[in-house]
Amino acid sequence: MVKEEVVLVNFWSSPFGSRVKIALEEKGIHYEYKEEDIFNKTSFLSTINPIHNKVPVLIHNQRFICESLNIVEYIDEAWTDRSPQFLPSDPLHRSQARFWADFIDKQLYEASKKIYRGKGEEEQVNGKKEVLRILKLMEGELGEKAFFGGDNLGFVDITLIPFYSRFYTWETFGKFSIEEECPNLVAWAKRCMQKQSVANSLPDPLKIYDYIVSFDKYYDK
Amino acid sequence: MADEVKLYAVGGSPFVCRVKIALNLKGIEYQNFEEDLSNKSADLLKYNPVYKKVPVLVHNGKPISESLVVVEYIDDVWKGVPILPQDPYEKAVARFWAKFIDDKCIPAIFKVFGSNGDKQAISEACEQLQILENELASKGNKFFGGDNINLVDITADFLAYWLEIIEEATEIKLVTKDKFPKITEWADNFVNCQVVKEILPPREHLLAFFRKRFGKA
Numbered sequence: 001m002v003k004e005e006v007v008l009v010n011f012w013s014s015p016f017g018s019r020v021k022i023a024l025e026e027k028g029i030h031y032e033y034k035e036e037d038i039f040n041k042t043s044f045l046s047t048i049n050p051i052h053n054k055v056p057v058l059i060h061n062q063r064f065i066c067e068s069l070n071i072v073e074y075i076d077e078a079w080t081d082r083s084p085q086f087l088p089s090d091p092l093h094r095s096q097a098r099f100w101a102d103f104i105d106k107q108l109y110e111a112s113k114k115i116y117r118g119k120g121e122e123e124q125v126n127g128k129k130e131v132l133r134i135l136k137l138m139e140g141e142l143g144e145k146a147f148f149g150g151d152n153l154g155f156v157d158i159t160l161i162p163f164y165s166r167f168y169t170w171e172t173f174g175k176f177s178i179e180e181e182c183p184n185l186v187a188w189a190k191r192c193m194q195k196q197s198v199a200n201s202l203p204d205p206l207k208i209y210d211y212i213v214s215f216d217k218y219y220d221k
Numbered sequence: 222m223a224d225e226v227k228l229y230a231v232g233g234s235p236f237v238c239r240v241k242i243a244l245n246l247k248g249i250e251y252q253n254f255e256e257d258l259s260n261k262s263a264d265l266l267k268y269n270p271v272y273k274k275v276p277v278l279v280h281n282g283k284p285i286s287e288s289l290v291v292v293e294y295i296d297d298v299w300k301g302v303p304i305l306p307q308d309p310y311e312k313a314v315a316r317f318w319a320k321f322i323d324d325k326c327i328p329a330i331f332k333v334f335g336s337n338g339d340k341q342a343i344s345e346a347c348e349q350l351q352i353l354e355n356e357l358a359s360k361g362n363k364f365f366g367g368d369n370i371n372l373v374d375i376t377a378d379f380l381a382y383w384l385e386i387i388e389e390a391t392e393i394k395l396v397t398k399d400k401f402p403k404i405t406e407w408a409d410n411f412v413n414c415q416v417v418k419e420i421l422p423p424r425e426h427l428l429a430f431f432r433k434r435f436g437k438a
């Protein structure tokens with residue numbers, strides 16, 4: 001059997017990279033991890049992601065796949081023989097999963113940055129309100145399910161859970177408690193953290209906090 | 222049981238037209254419900270409570286929104302002419318380009334017209350367009366999808382038709398044949414596809430709309 005080459009190029013704090021890590025670990029796919037210092041990008045990164053020059057990038061048998069949700073879908077489709085399946089087989093449920101993943105992807109990260117990087121108190125407060133609006137919508141969508149994917153982690157779980165590492169940062173800067181506002185969502189996050197794939201893939205919340213506090217000179221790369 | 226397919230739409234929207242192209246490609250009949258965005262219907266608000274926007278596809282009573290999610294749904298449900306490749310890597314490549322067009326290209330272009338032709342905005346939009354130009358040049362195909370249109374071409378519909386009309390309305394030219402010969406050629410091929418031609422909104426209506434919108438009426 002030909003040995004597959006699977007490499008994840010990532011930066012440790014990236015919630016987008018964590019999505020890919022979780023997906024690889026959930027499927028039990030062996031991979032090599034390459035850390036890319038996003039404050040000192042190498043020419044290697046611009047070779048594998050010439051359009052965006054960003055992490056994460058998955059290298060699979062010398063082919064490069066970019067954009068985290070794209071990578072997660074690719075992993076799901078390229079390794080169909082491995083469970084769990086992240087996206088449902090039913091087209092309607094699949095479209096709903098894609099809708100919510102897209103919703104989180106478009107809105108949450110940008111809103112959250114306002115909490116700690118917003119210019120002035122108004123922007124910071126707006127950031128907090130937006131984050132809570134998004135999280136409450138997701139909590140509503142979760143409902144009584146254990147995971148967004150049902151009994152197992154699915155596409156939406158993988159998309160959202162990496163941000164759990166940032167809850168402490170958002171709460172500390174924004175002076176609020178996400179658990180008070182969205183108890184079921186935090187319960188979901190804790191359930192996810194009991195999975196090895198998630199626990200192995202998420203950076204420590206305190207490390208994230210220190211990192212965010214220390215880099216106010218730098219912006220997103 | 223016969224399929225019931227409804228589309229909540231605004232005929233002039235390029236995002237709505239993405240869905241119409243996909244439906245047309247698959248030969249699906251549907252009921253079109255034209256929305257007045259200044260007075261959204263109760264149905265639209267019910268079917269898309271998160272964004273309250275068009276397009277929304279309602280298939281046997283179940284709503285699907287966000288144009289690219291809808292287009293992939295259409296491809297998943299109805300076989301026939303494929304919108305996405307079968308191979309997982311080729312699919313990932315198509316989705317990458319669709320996302321690039323949607324997240325980077327189109328917003329950069331909107332900024333040009335929204336800022337009334339600000340030099341910085343034009344420069345940034347041209348950077349994104351050059352990336353697309355290079356991609357078309359490197360592959361040397363008629364369409365992003367090869368010989369036939371695929372998800373990427375459908376996502377880029379705004380570039381093929383609406384852009385030129387806004388350029389005329391505002392007298393701000395972004396895509397010239399000199400600067401972007403491949404995009405120009407691709408656009409011409411795209412709008413002449415039967416499945417696209419049939420659903421494009423009338424040029425005069427769009428021109429009048431954009432003239433009014435950008436204060437040049």
